[in-house]
Amino acid sequence: MKRSEINNTIKFSLAFLKQLKFNLPPFAYWTAEQWNSHPENCEEIKDAMLGWDVTDFGYGDFRQYGFTSFTLRNGVLHDDRYKKPYAEKIMISSEDQITPFHFHWHKMEDIINRGGGNLLIQLYNSTPDEKFADTPVVVSIDGIQKTFEAGSIIRLKPGESISLTPRLYHKFWAEKGFGKTLLGEVSMTNDDNIDNRFYDETSRFTNIIEDEAPLYLLCNEYPK
Numbered sequence: 001m002k003r004s005e006i007n008n009t010i011k012f013s014l015a016f017l018k019q020l021k022f023n024l025p026p027f028a029y030w031t032a033e034q035w036n037s038h039p040e041n042c043e044e045i046k047d048a049m050l051g052w053d054v055t056d057f058g059y060g061d062f063r064q065y066g067f068t069s070f071t072l073r074n075g076v077l078h079d080d081r082y083k084k085p086y087a088e089k090i091m092i093s094s095e096d097q098i099t100p101f102h103f104h105w106h107k108m109e110d111i112i113n114r115g116g117g118n119l120l121i122q123l124y125n126s127t128p129d130e131k132f133a134d135t136p137v138v139v140s141i142d143g144i145q146k147t148f149e150a151g152s153i154i155r156l157k158p159g160e161s162i163s164l165t166p167r168l169y170h171k172f173w174a175e176k177g178f179g180k181t182l183l184g185e186v187s188m189t190n191d192d193n194i195d196n197r198f199y200d201e202t203s204r205f206t207n208i209i210e211d212e213a214p215l216y217l218l219c220n221e222y223p224k
Contacts, residue, residue, distance in 0.1 A: 007215040048074040049219040058203030075189040087190040091183040093174040101199035109187030112161040117178030119156040124169040
């Protein structure tokens with residue numbers, strides 16, 4: 001992705017969050033210069049990879065594949081300095097913008113439709129060799145256990161949520177015709193470096209073409 005595309009995506013995301021009255025913490029707006037001026041105070045933000053994440057998953061087509069997220073809180077696996085066993089993110093998905101099939105080996109998560117349009121999510125159990133299983137999928141939707149056929153697409157309207165267990169493949173996107181969607185994710189500790197199993201070969205973090213200066217740094221770009 002070009003840096004200009006990432007900058008514009010963050011600008012549009014901030015406008016959408018303002019529309020839905022969702023506020024971000026102060027470090028969401030720190031410039032690169034401000035990050036360099038706080039080296040002693042923000043190690044948890046850096047180590048837990050809090051903050052902005054804009055990715056096209058290596059497809060080179062952000063309009064079709066990708067999402068924008070902001071991690072609000074998180075622990076760090078296998079690091080006793082950060083003992084939080086939980087994480088919280090918000091994510092913004094545009095109409096028909098796909099987050100491709102993946103599961104997590106460790107993390108259990110709730111995905112919540114916080115507002116805007118509808119979220120569509122497609123589910124498969126995984127086999128021991130990490131393929132799609134042709135078996136019924138059992139999930140909890142707002143505390144009610146439901147069973148679906150393999151590959152079913154579930155619609156979550158604003159206010160609805162679904163619990164996803166480890167090794168459960170999921171793909172999601174905002175339903176066309178209903179506008180972009182603000183998602184919440186409440187989960188166990190999140191580690192996007194080691195706990196994502198994508199069904200097809202992808203890149204979790206995008207390669208950036210630096211055609212202009214960054215508006216805000218992404219969560220994997222903080223100065224050491």
